[in-house]
Amino acid sequence: MPSVCFYFEVHQPYRLRPYSFFDMGEKHDYQYDALNGDIMRKIAQKCYLPMNAQLLDMIERREGAFRISFSLTGTVIDQFEQYAPEVLESFQGLARTGCVEFLDETDNHSLACLHRDGEDEFRRQVERHRDRMRDLFGQYPRAFRNTELIYSNSVAQTVRSMGYDVILAEGADKILDWRSPYYVYQPQGCPGMKLLLKSYSLSDDIAFRFCNRDWPAYPLYAETYASWLRDIRGRGDVINLFMDYETFGEHQWAETGIFDFMRALPDEILREPGFDFLTVSEAADRYGAVGELDVPEFISWADNERDLSAWTDNNMQKDAFLALYDCLPEVRRLNDPGINADWELLQSSDHFYYMSTKYASDGDVHKYFSPYKSPYEAYTNYMNILADFRIRVRSMLGR
Amino acid sequence: MRVLMLGWEFPPHISGGLGTACYGITQGLRAKGTDLVFILPSMKADKADPDTCLRSASGVPISRALRKAVEKVRRERAQDDFSRMLMRPVSSHLNPYGSYDFGRAGIDPDVLNENDQEIEEISHFRGGYSEDLMDEVERFSTAASAVVLEEHMRKKADVIHAHDWMTYPAAIMASRLSGLPFVAHLHATEVDRCGDHGWDRIYNIEREGLQAAAHVIAVSNRTKQVAIEHYGVDPAKISVVYNGAFLHDKIPTFTVPDLVKDEKRILFMGRVTYQKGPKHFIEAARHVLKEMPDVRFIMAGNGDLLPRMIRRVSELRMGSRFHFPGFMRGSDVQHMYSIATLYVMPSVSEPFGIAPLEALQCGTPILLSKQSGCAEVLPGALTVDYWDEYLMADRILSVLRYPAMAQESLARCLESLKTLTWDRAAEGILDAYARI
Numbered sequence: 001m002p003s004v005c006f007y008f009e010v011h012q013p014y015r016l017r018p019y020s021f022f023d024m025g026e027k028h029d030y031q032y033d034a035l036n037g038d039i040m041r042k043i044a045q046k047c048y049l050p051m052n053a054q055l056l057d058m059i060e061r062r063e064g065a066f067r068i069s070f071s072l073t074g075t076v077i078d079q080f081e082q083y084a085p086e087v088l089e090s091f092q093g094l095a096r097t098g099c100v101e102f103l104d105e106t107d108n109h110s111l112a113c114l115h116r117d118g119e120d121e122f123r124r125q126v127e128r129h130r131d132r133m134r135d136l137f138g139q140y141p142r143a144f145r146n147t148e149l150i151y152s153n154s155v156a157q158t159v160r161s162m163g164y165d166v167i168l169a170e171g172a173d174k175i176l177d178w179r180s181p182y183y184v185y186q187p188q189g190c191p192g193m194k195l196l197l198k199s200y201s202l203s204d205d206i207a208f209r210f211c212n213r214d215w216p217a218y219p220l221y222a223e224t225y226a227s228w229l230r231d232i233r234g235r236g237d238v239i240n241l242f243m244d245y246e247t248f249g250e251h252q253w254a255e256t257g258i259f260d261f262m263r264a265l266p267d268e269i270l271r272e273p274g275f276d277f278l279t280v281s282e283a284a285d286r287y288g289a290v291g292e293l294d295v296p297e298f299i300s301w302a303d304n305e306r307d308l309s310a311w312t313d314n315n316m317q318k319d320a321f322l323a324l325y326d327c328l329p330e331v332r333r334l335n336d337p338g339i340n341a342d343w344e345l346l347q348s349s350d351h352f353y354y355m356s357t358k359y360a361s362d363g364d365v366h367k368y369f370s371p372y373k374s375p376y377e378a379y380t381n382y383m384n385i386l387a388d389f390r391i392r393v394r395s396m397l398g399r
Numbered sequence: 400m401r402v403l404m405l406g407w408e409f410p411p412h413i414s415g416g417l418g419t420a421c422y423g424i425t426q427g428l429r430a431k432g433t434d435l436v437f438i439l440p441s442m443k444a445d446k447a448d449p450d451t452c453l454r455s456a457s458g459v460p461i462s463r464a465l466r467k468a469v470e471k472v473r474r475e476r477a478q479d480d481f482s483r484m485l486m487r488p489v490s491s492h493l494n495p496y497g498s499y500d501f502g503r504a505g506i507d508p509d510v511l512n513e514n515d516q517e518i519e520e521i522s523h524f525r526g527g528y529s530e531d532l533m534d535e536v537e538r539f540s541t542a543a544s545a546v547v548l549e550e551h552m553r554k555k556a557d558v559i560h561a562h563d564w565m566t567y568p569a570a571i572m573a574s575r576l577s578g579l580p581f582v583a584h585l586h587a588t589e590v591d592r593c594g595d596h597g598w599d600r601i602y603n604i605e606r607e608g609l610q611a612a613a614h615v616i617a618v619s620n621r622t623k624q625v626a627i628e629h630y631g632v633d634p635a636k637i638s639v640v641y642n643g644a645f646l647h648d649k650i651p652t653f654t655v656p657d658l659v660k661d662e663k664r665i666l667f668m669g670r671v672t673y674q675k676g677p678k679h680f681i682e683a684a685r686h687v688l689k690e691m692p693d694v695r696f697i698m699a700g701n702g703d704l705l706p707r708m709i710r711r712v713s714e715l716r717m718g719s720r721f722h723f724p725g726f727m728r729g730s731d732v733q734h735m736y737s738i739a740t741l742y743v744m745p746s747v748s749e750p751f752g753i754a755p756l757e758a759l760q761c762g763t764p765i766l767l768s769k770q771s772g773c774a775e776v777l778p779g780a781l782t783v784d785y786w787d788e789y790l791m792a793d794r795i796l797s798v799l800r801y802p803a804m805a806q807e808s809l810a811r812c813l814e815s816l817k818t819l820t821w822d823r824a825a826e827g828i829l830d831a832y833a834r835i
Contacts, residue, residue, distance in 0.1 A: 021697065021724035022734065025659030315713040323719040376709045380723040387695075387719055391658050 001274030002182070003238050004229065005196065005283050007069040007168065008245035009145070010048075011109055012040060012076045013350035015371045019381055024388045030342060035371060037083045044084040047249035052090040054259060058266060059099045066266045067099040069279045070245070071145050074107030074129055075348060077136070088136070095137040101279035104129050104141040104164070110347040111147060111311055113155050114298070115325045125344070126162060142166055143280045147349050149198065149242070149301035150308070153294065156187035156195070164193070166284040168242065171197035172299045172306040179291070182236020186289035194284035195293055198242040198301060202228065207243040211256040222261050226268035233274065237287040240280075242301070303358065303365070310366070311352040316379040321352060323386055330393050339396065342389055346382075354378035400832065401434040401556040403547050403579070405566035409453060412442045412526065416753050417586050420618075421562055423643050424584075425452060427825030434554070438546045440524035440539050454550070456542040457526075460518045465548075465576075469541050472575050533600065536565050543569035544576050551577050558582055558832055564589070564601055567608025574611070580835050583612035585622055590629045591748040592674045606630050613835045616640050616828060618751040619772025625748075638831040641776050643821035644756040651730065653737045663694045663799050666739035666763075668727065669746075669754055671702030676745035676768060676785045681708060683745070685715050686792030691799060694720065699735055701726040736761035741798045741805065745785045746771050755780070756819065759812050764805040766794050776819060779811025 017032035059066050072091065080088040094100045107129040112118040126144070133139050143166035144159045151169035159167055171181030179185075181197040205225065209215045217224065229239055244251065252258040269275050278286065302310040311317055324346055331343045354370040355378045372378040404425070408418030421437070428435055435452050442455040522542035524535055543566070550556060559581040561570035567583060574581040588605055589597035609615055609630045615637045617623040623639050626632040665684070669675045677698060684696040698708060698721070705723070712721045727735055736742060742758035742765045749771035756773070758765050767774045768785035781798070783791045798805040 021699075021722050022731070025656035025662075315710055316718070319713040319716045319718040322716060326719075374706075376706050376723075379709060379713065379718065380725075383718040384722060384724075387722070390719065395658055 001276075002229070002232055002236055003276050003278040003283050003286065004269055005069065005238055005240045005242075005278055005280050007071070007103070007145070007240070007242045007280055009071055009243070010076050010245040011073040012036075012043065012079055013109065013348050014075055014079070014345055015039075016345075016351065016381060016385055019384045019388070021384060024384060025391055028342070028388065028392060030345060030385050030389075032371070036079060040079045040083040043246060043250050044080075044087050046254070047246050048084070048087045049090060050254070050259065051245070051248040051262075052087070052094060054263060056090070056094055056097065058263065059094070059097045062266060062270070064099055065270060065277065067101075067277045067279050067282065069101040069103060069143070069281075070094075071103040071105050073105060073109045074132055074344075075109050077132060092137060095139065099279075101143065101281055102133050102137050102139045102141055103143045103145050103168070103280065104133060105145050106147050107132065108344040108347055109147050109349055110344075111150070111321070111349045111352065112347065113146060113150060113158070114308065114312065115321070115328075117328060118325065119158060121328065121347075122158065123162060126159075143168070143284070148310070150298055151295060151300070152298045153188040153296055155298075156190050156193065156295075160187070160190040160193050166194050166196065166281050168196050168198065168240075168280065169295070170299050170301040170306050171200055171240070174306070175293060175295050175299055179293075180236055181240065182232055182238060183290040184238060184284060184287045185291055185293040188292055188294040194289055196238065196240050196280055196283065198240050200301070200306075202239060203241045203243050206241065206258075206261075207247045207251070210247075210258060210261070211252045219257065220261065222264035222268045225261075225265065226272070229269060229275070230272050233272075238278075238283045240283075302353075309358070310356055311349055314355065314357050314375075316355045316357075316375065317352045320355065320379060320382055320386070323383070327386075327390055327393060330397060334393055334396055336396060339389075339393055346386060346389060351378070351382050355382070400432075400558075400829070401554060402428065402436070402558055402560050402832075403550055403556045403573070404435060404437045404560045404562070405543050405547075405569050405573070406437055406439050406562040407526075407565040409437060409439050412439065412453075417563060419645070419753060420586055420642050420751075423645060423821040424824060424828065427643065427821035427823075428828060430822065431825050431829065433825075433829070436546075436550050436556075438543050438550075439526070440535060440542075441526035454546055455524075456522060456539060456546055457524045459522050459542045459545050461520050461522055461541055461545055462518060465541070465545055466520075468576060469544065469572060472572060532565070536568060536604070539566070540569040540572040544573040547573035547577055547579070551579065558835065560584060560828075561608070561612075562586060564605045564608060567604055567611075571608060571611050580613035581611070582614045582616060582831060582835070583608050584616045584618075585609070585626060585750070586618055587750045588622070588625055588629070590625055591622075591750055592672070594673060594747065596673075612636075614638065614831055616831050618642055619775050621748075621770070621772045621775065622750040625750075636834075638827065638834065640824055640827035640831065641772075641819065642751050642753060643824045644753075644760070644816050644819040645821075646816070647760055650733060650737065650761050653734045655738055663691075663740045664697060664738060665694060665795055666697045666699065666735060666742050666758075667745070668697075668699040668732070668735060668742070668758075669744065671698065671700050671705040671708055673704065674747055674749070675700075675702070676747045677702075677704055677708050678711070679745045679747075679768075679785050679788050679791060680743055681711055681715070681717075681721070682788040683743075683791035683795060684721060685717065686789060687795050687799075688717060688720055690792075690796055692720070694795075694799065696721040697724060697735070697739070698722070699724050699727050732757070733761055736763050739763045741766055741795060743791070743795070744768060744771060745783075745791065747785050749773070756816060759809065759816055762809070764798060764809040765812065766791070766798070777812050777815050779808050779815060781808055 015032045106125040112122040144164040145168040149170045181199045185195040187195045298308050355375045356366045357375050406421045410418050410422050437452050438454045441457040559579050562584045563586050570581040589601045609632045617639050623637045667680045671677045736758045742763045745768050751772040755765045766781040769782045
């Protein structure tokens with residue numbers, strides 16, 4: 001009977017420092033250390049530490065009945081090590097319960113899968129992430145989630161060829177059409193692989209609407225929410241609740257009651273016979289695919305469009321993206337550790353997200369996350385840094 | 400000669416290009432023994448300079464009598480559109496008796512009667528170019544008139560000299576109330592700034608001011624032509640007086656990091672607005688990059704067109720060669736000029752243009768649009784029509800390919816620069832006064 005899969009994405013970008021034209025050729029430190037440290041320590045206090053402690057308690061109390069999945073980007077892990085090592089330890093504590101599955105993704109939260117020559121780069125990033133999961137949590141992930149849940153047939157096929165047998169995607173209306181997100185599917189052309197789709201409506205109830213006073217369901221109680229899940233009984237196998245982990249305490253402040261809500265939710269759900277919690281791979285093992293799903297075009301979990309428009313919509317984003325990957329052959333040829341590190345940094349999808357010029361409600365979301373005053377500033381600053389990066393690469397190659 | 404000047408900018412209180420020019424003009428005139436008072440809307444208290452001719456119109460008490468007089472002038476002007484022509488004041492230095500005939504414009508003599516100084520309000524200005532600029536311009540005409548009258552009373556003045564449209568209404572009012580003639584100095588016009596898409600209200604103020612002025616000083620022949628063609632000013636009452644250059648004793652040396660010391664940099668620096676022609680610079684850059692992909696372009700400055708320019712550069716996929724460092728201040732300005740291989744000023748319409756003079760002093764060759772006033776006094780400069788983007792690209796490529804040619808042009812420009820002094824400008828201004 002329906003299993004509930006909680007999957008949390010944990011990520012913080014390395015924000016780039018204000019980089020002046022005069023810095024080009026002279027300064028090669030691109031990270032905004034002060035800001036990154038401040039933000040990381042703040043979110044650690046508001047979200048990561050309290051929520052990890054609460055989840056650990058919830059797991060231990062239910063002796064295996066409450067199970068969850070996580071994916072941590074390499075970028076956030078590096079920042080834990082740099083600014084808040086205690087957070088990493090608390091994640092390791094969660095891993096030791098045996099009730100937490102860690103997924104793989106691109107180590108640096110990149111968009112490498114979108115570039116025509118990016119497949120090698122993509123594989124390299126995923127492999128690096130795989131090594132981290134092994135070293136930090138002793139896990140060998142079988143499940144994969146791509147940056148921002150970017151998905152298409154080709155992504156699934158690449159990931160399948162790397163040995164993964166579970167992949168996550170957005171349960172977007174345009175790919176589901178008449179189908180239900182509450183079943184397991186098989187990616188097109190990937191026999192033996194399972195595709196789990198995010199129930200975006202139920203996920204967004206927690207991630208976005210929970211604190212919205214204009215929402216008819218406000219204030220949302222665990223009991224009410226559990227009753228919505230119960231309604232799915234008989235018309236589905238899995239309820240995939242995928243969201244940013246920063247939902248808890250950062251996007252939704254503690255004052256909204258989000259922690260209390262989550263603490264109460266497992267019992268409300270488990271009270272109903274037949275309901276249980278599974279990690280994503282456990283759900284994929286238990287339930288068979290009801291059909292093959294064809295997704296020729298890229299989808300994602302971002303913005304209302306659920307496509308790539310958050311990162312590659314306008315000309316600034318396209319120019320920056322193409323200019324970045326123009327460096328790929330030279331960076332590979334050079335293979336210098338310092339250059340490689342900056343290369344990873346510059347590929348983070350966040351930099352492109354800040355350049356979005358979308359209006360209305362999505363624009364607000366972009367603005368909320370952006371360290372820049374405008375998308376134009378995001379673009380010009382990024383291009384200055386990229387120019388310096390290129391100058392260094394070329395000079396090291398002796399050109 | 401005693402001159403009462405009305406201006407909107409003056410360094411260090413508000414310093415744009417206009418303020419810089421006003422500063423040069425006052426220095427030049429005072430060096431020639433001219434007694435000069437410069438009246439501007441407001442001054443920063445913390446930047447007071449003891450040896451200054453500056454007076455702020457903020458905090459000036461406006462008496463009821465003055466208020467009434469001002470209203471009367473406004474009423475008259477509204478009733479009779481031609482009043483300014485009928486009422487052209489007679490130059491007071493023709494008055495051999497030293498008594499000022501304030502009654503000539505039909506003004507209540509009580510304006511200056513010390514017994515009727517009942518204060519109606521204390522004027523206050525924010526200065527600069529804020530949202531309520533029009534309102535400030537209007538109110539400045541009353542407050543500045545009060546200062547003009549007070550200064551004139553204190554010591555007889557000969558002429559009112561007003562810089563650009565913000566001060567023309569004040570100059571008209573003060574001229575009417577004091578009987579002093581007024582000279583309109585034309586640094587820039589709405590036609591330069593916005594082409595045919597200017598704001599009527601500003602254009603009308605300019606036109607009215609230029610028509611009412613006893614004499615007009617234009618900063619170039621180009622500007623004189625604009626005054627004649629677009630504002631119907633009688634050519635006989637226009638003098639051309641070129642701006643001077645502020646010659647720096649020493650330009651600091653800026654070191655270029657080793658990694659980028661061989662880079663070629665083509666610089667645009669100025670407001671990113673229609674007038675400055677930024678779009679033509681971008682299109683020229685596009686042609687240049689096709690030929691020489693390693694050139695770096697810089698568009699320094701801010702303005703209403705900046706987002707559009709950034710979008711255009713990204714659309715042309717030139718972002719990795721074309722940079723937008725934003726508004727430059729302090730030593731960054733000279734730093735930028737100094738490291739540039741070429742400074743380009745592709746202005747659609749530039750009355751004079753002080754920036755190229757700065758670039759030259761930093762040792763940087765210049766490429767000017769033919770629509771720039773300063774090109775008239777820099778015969779050695781490379782020029783191109785602002786709209787001829789191919790030729791602009793061709794000129795840029797020539798500078799990159801033939802450094803000797805660029806150096807020759809630079810040397811000739813530097814020669815011309817020596818003759819561009821504020822002393823010479825002051826002489827021209829005094830000549831203009833004499834022609835009233």
